Amino acid sequence: SKVKVAINGYGTIGKRVADAVTMQDDMEIIGVAKTRPNYEAFVAHDKGYDVYTLADRVDAMTSAGIPAAGTVEDMISKADVVVDCTPGGVGEKNKALYEKAGVKAIWQGGEDHDLAGCSFNAEANYAEALGKDFVRVVSCNTTGLCRVIYPLDQEYGVKKVRVTLMRRAADPNDIKTGPINAIVPNPIKLPSHHGPDVKSVIPHINITSTAVKLPTTLMHLHTLNIELEKECTADDVKAIFAKQPRVRMVGQGITSTAEVMELGKDLGRPRGDMWENCVWEDSVTMYEGELYFFQAIHQESDVIPENVDAIRAMMELESDGAKSVAKTNKAMGL
Ligand code: NAD
Missing domain, CATH: 3.30.360.10 (Dihydrodipicolinate Reductase; domain 2)
Known part of the structure; x- marks a missing residue:
């Protein structure tokens, strides 16, 4: 079965990671979390992603016309790995949540290296992320x-x-x-x-x-x-x-x-x-x-294939970095 991926923070980076994961044959998106019912949330819903939100916003999301699938905690409980794409500095606050749920997590470059302890680039250090619980995809x-x-x-x-x-x-x-x-x-x-x-x-x-x-x-x-x-x-x-x-x-x-x-x-x-x-x-x-x-x-997109490779390394779907890069690139059309 496919690795279950959740996206926490569906903005510039999060929406792109969601689509790139969807293009792979060994992983799938089980939900995306959005704080507000804005146009991006509507597009996510229209694309067929289950939209989750913060516990105190579930009703607001649903009454705005996007039937919320549940809370961020609900989403995390269904995932093998969470890709945290919240704004820089916010992701740090979610670490306790991920630890409590026993779910693997990837942060982005807006967070400090120490948060994950492993900073990742597919070409340079894929092997270092193999089996890791926490990884930071650099900026x-x-x-x-x-x-x-x-x-x-x-x-x-x-x-x-x-x-x-x-x-x-x-x-x-x-x-x-x-x-x-x-x-x-x-x-x-x-x-x-x-x-x-x-x-x-x-x-x-x-x-x-x-x-x-x-x-x-x-x-x-x-x-x-x-x-x-x-x-x-x-x-x-x-x-x-x-x-x-x-x-x-x-x-x-x-x-x-x-x-x-x-x-x-x-x-x-x-x-x-x-x-x-x-x-x-x-x-x-x-x-x-x-x-x-x-x-x-291209600031909005160069880290996207790297997030896919980070998932593959952490879940040990592929031990060879070059093979993961080739697989990701082929699926994305790069
Ligand atoms: P963004 O502001 O476009 O998106 C962040 C999303 O997270 C928004 O949809 C926001 O509503 C949501 N959000 C805010 N608080 C939340 C919370 N508590 N729980 C769930 N969702 C929440 O930000 P971005 O540009 O995508 O940046 C995300 C991360 O990626 C940052 O660490 C940033 O440094 C890094 N990054 C950004 C770029 C870039 O150029 N945009 C490039 C590489 C890395």
């Missing part, structure tokens, strides 16, 4: 960094990484955050936490980052500068990236994140998502022995 930025740093480290040894993250200010559906007309160094006190979070997955990497927020909703963009232990050429690096199942080399008139997002739509991806890192092939350069390149990261 969109950390996921994007692990996907390129890990294979380079395997092949050539990474001496140090310096990265500047240019971050989208808000997700496209978010009207509450800014800036809308400024560039914000954030944090001003350096380094930023973003790059060093890679060490929660690959501890020995020497990495520092700076980050700025830009008035855009279309992806994050990373400028990477990497020193490698062994000598190699830009073509060697491109050959490694070309072999990565979740790295896409872009060119062909794609000169900005706007065109990357258009490509996601043209490919017919659900919600126009771009699940893989997009590395500009022409940007991959060796200068005085150091590697430079640009990559665009």
Whole structure:
């Protein structure tokens, strides 16, 4: 029988994880939890997901027109694994709930490493999550960094990484955050936490980052500068990236994140998502022995296939990470 997955927090990440799990043949969604009966809750209901909610909101959900299947606790009691996609900092408060129910749980990058004790990226440390009860799928930025740093480290040894993250200010559906007309160094006190979070997955990497927020909703963009232990050429690096199942080399008139997002739509991806890192092939350069390149990261979707692999590792449905990645990608059309 299929592994039973519950989604706690059906927002930007949660709704995507639900659909990606549904596409797999070895796992299924037994319910999604939503706090309010908004349009996303109605779509979830229309798609056939059982909608659960907080104990004091069951009546409100049902009277709004979505027959609530029960409380979050009811949902958890039916699941093998809960994917917690509540806002950063909220997930932490749910740990006691999961422990009490004896259910496995996955948190997202908005929570601290210590909450789960295992920070996950399918390419870099799949095996570490095998059989684990608690796992944290790292943030969109950390996921994007692990996907390129890990294979380079395997092949050539990474001496140090310096990265500047240019971050989208808000997700496209978010009207509450800014800036809308400024560039914000954030944090001003350096380094930023973003790059060093890679060490929660690959501890020995020497990495520092700076980050700025830009008035855009279309992806994050990373400028990477990497020193490698062994000598190699830009073509060697491109050959490694070309072999990565979740790295896409872009060119062909794609000169900005706007065109990357258009490509996601043209490919017919659900919600126009771009699940893989997009590395500009022409940007991959060796200068005085150091590697430079640009990559665009779709904040709303790059962690989605990683959540599917994390479920597979924790439930020990597959012991080989590369096989899980291939299975997930095939089912999603990546
Ligand atoms: P979101 O605000 O889009 O969605 C969160 C959902 O959780 C909402 O539907 C909200 O109603 C619901 N919710 C709030 N409190 C709840 C509770 N107590 N119980 C159940 N549901 C509750 O947030 P998001 O962008 O999907 O982020 C979720 C997590 O994923 C965070 O840890 C975030 O840091 C991480 N993440 C976000 C992105 C991104 O760019 N959006 C990328 C990678 C990781």
